[in-house]
Amino acid sequence: MTKFRVRGGMPLAMLSAAVATATVLAGCSTVTGGNDPKGAANRLTAAGTYAIESLDPHGAQGASTGTQFAGQAIFSRLVRPKPDGSLTGDLAKSWRANDDASEWTLTLREDATFSDGKPVTANDVVASFKRMMALDGPNAGNFPDYTMTATSGTEVVIKAPAPDAAIPGKLGLFYVIPADVKPDDTKFFDKPVGSGPFTVERYTPGEALVLVPNKKYWGKRAELGQVTIRNIPELSARLTALRTGEVDVVWGIPDDQLPALQGEKRLTVKTVPSTAVFTMWFNSSTRELADAKVRRALWQAVDFETIIKQLYPKTGTLADAPVAPVVLGHAAQSPVGHDPKAAQAALKAAGFDFSKKLRLQFANAEFRPFIQAVASDLAEIGVKVDALEKEQAVFTEDLLALKWDVNFQQLATPTFDAASNLGRLYTCAAKRNGYCDSKLDGLLAAAGSSTDEAERVKLYGRASEIIWRDAVGMFPMAVGIAYAWNGALEGFTPDPSGLPDFSTVKITGS
């Protein structure tokens, strides 16, 4: 028999088999998630909704959910929000404002250290602030022309160009790193030194972040031996991993997937109110939408209550304000009832041009059914809508350029303070939606500069009333976040910002 061989080599099938074996074995070298059975019971694996692409909290990715999530585990902040939205000291043990809230003094705790054992000083805080400002990332946008100085080893002062009562809330987005890390030092974040409850054992951008307890942590040591944050972009794979036990915690679960998870005995499923509200701004700078009566009528034409019941029965509730109930400054407004006949009549009376097609832009496919339902309701009264699903890059560019008539966003308030939502987005200077009202500007400025919390709530309430009455946008839904986790986890608290803290979690029996 003539044997077939690739000349001078092995048969092709054998070569293929060898390659297959080699690649499978090579696969063993890219280990994620650890297979060491020792201590495996004390390990937690979570799969969030976003990849962690960078650990630099001051950089361009600083405001992304993934980086924020990693940041709070690895680094400390001066203050941080608790799950209920109230602020608590992290590195700062106290803070106080001057009379007009343009200057805030924060006193640092003295026992805080970085994971390399060095103490966290006021110099580190100031250098971190300067680095954040130098990198001009999205978090720096909360502090335009603000300065920070160290008045002693344990005291820093932050000065704002204008009164700003929301500074403590905004500082929840500011992370402290060692003073010697330069703005262009990217190597540091491969294995960063922080003063948070965890340190990085292994990090592969976009794939996995493996954390272990920070032995030098100044607070209560984390109980878990290891926390792995995996990126599983495909929803069905993520939920399957949860159901098979490969993953212990998943969040951001859509409503249609919740019943199946609720049927799993070993899982706990809970939905918590978030800081986000579905926000549908009208472009008030256009001729068609300049009239508040027109905007109000369009809102009235959509049956949001039914849409929410159909699409978001577990994670959605009819919104009653431009900001979510957990946000400081929330003030409930009278609901805008669904009345298509009245809406149509109001539009006719206002001389609305029914031949004009409204450009409704949005950026994420998951919102497509909601947008289609809104467009359908508006079509019922003769209003034509062009639903434009855009890539994030195009969406953002068009958003800032006001190239839309109706803009849909799931708008969160991560600082839990209306100042970073109402105070930032609804002023004439912001030019975000073409709406401008000097009275509203005055109220927002007053609310932003008062250190009296009750007064601020009252002022934001009055501002919300104007925004709601003039229908600067439609505010259909307060968003909830659905979490599902392994019932063996103890001390796990679902977080309204989608940034759960694992430092207080332990696994029963471990």
Add this chain to the structure above:
Amino acid sequence: MTRMIMRRLLIGVFVMWGAASLIFVIVRAAPGDPASVLLGPDASREQVARLNASLGLDRPLLVQYVGYLGDVVRLDFGESHRLARPAMGAVFERLPATLELTLAATALAVIVGLTLGLVAGGRPDGIVDRVVSATTVALQSFPTFWVGIMLILLFALGLRLLPSAGVGTPAHMVLPAVTLSLPFTAIVARLTRSSVVEAMREPYVTTARSKGLTETQVLLGHALRNSLIPVVTIVGLQMGALMGGAVIVENVFAWPGLGSLIVDAVANRDYAVVQAATLLIAGVVMVLNLVADLLYTRLDPRIRMDGGS
């Protein structure tokens, strides 16, 4: 042979220049700019303008192009502002995972496809041939995304035999490699079958039979070897396509490869990463095609690459 390789490498330089220029234009022709995505909808217009300037994107396009080509010649592929590290570094971090997956899928496709093709082509129009033909048509028709999800539901959730996603153990590779290999397996099987059927009609096969060789000996010793050239061609071409197809599989199985990096880079207008990854893939495909061409000469000595007869 050496002359041919040198000639191909020289052509390769022009191909790479073309690829570099094309991708430079394409990424910039797409609407939306990197600064808007990086800073997100919360940023002000002034912040976006400042970041665009710091990225050098406010310079004339020609100036950017000349600077980019100069950098590429110096093997500097730029910095990914989004990932805060060198773009080619980010690409190389992900390349091994994609190569592992692609090679495993190719090897599976070749082993299974060749076997099925041989079995079917050995007895054309028999029951086995019909079953194989129907199966391969089905395998090519199913969307990879759907197949991946179905395999996860069956083997991870239903039977609890394999992990659903991620990397870590050889078991993690099974489902993504199988998913990626299925359409390719079908192509190899169909091509092998038709080549074998054709080869079995050749006079040299009749001669082999008349010498008293069994059908298996004829099939494996004579028909298979002569059927391999088109298979090698398609393997060479398909490996490039597999790297592209890996995007979907990587997404379904959370496989941290190049595909998902490129998709994210495109969505985020991360020009440096898109450019670096495209150039690398173009280079890999070029090398694979060259390897396939060289393999021809090993399979059939009558084929000469240096212009000889």
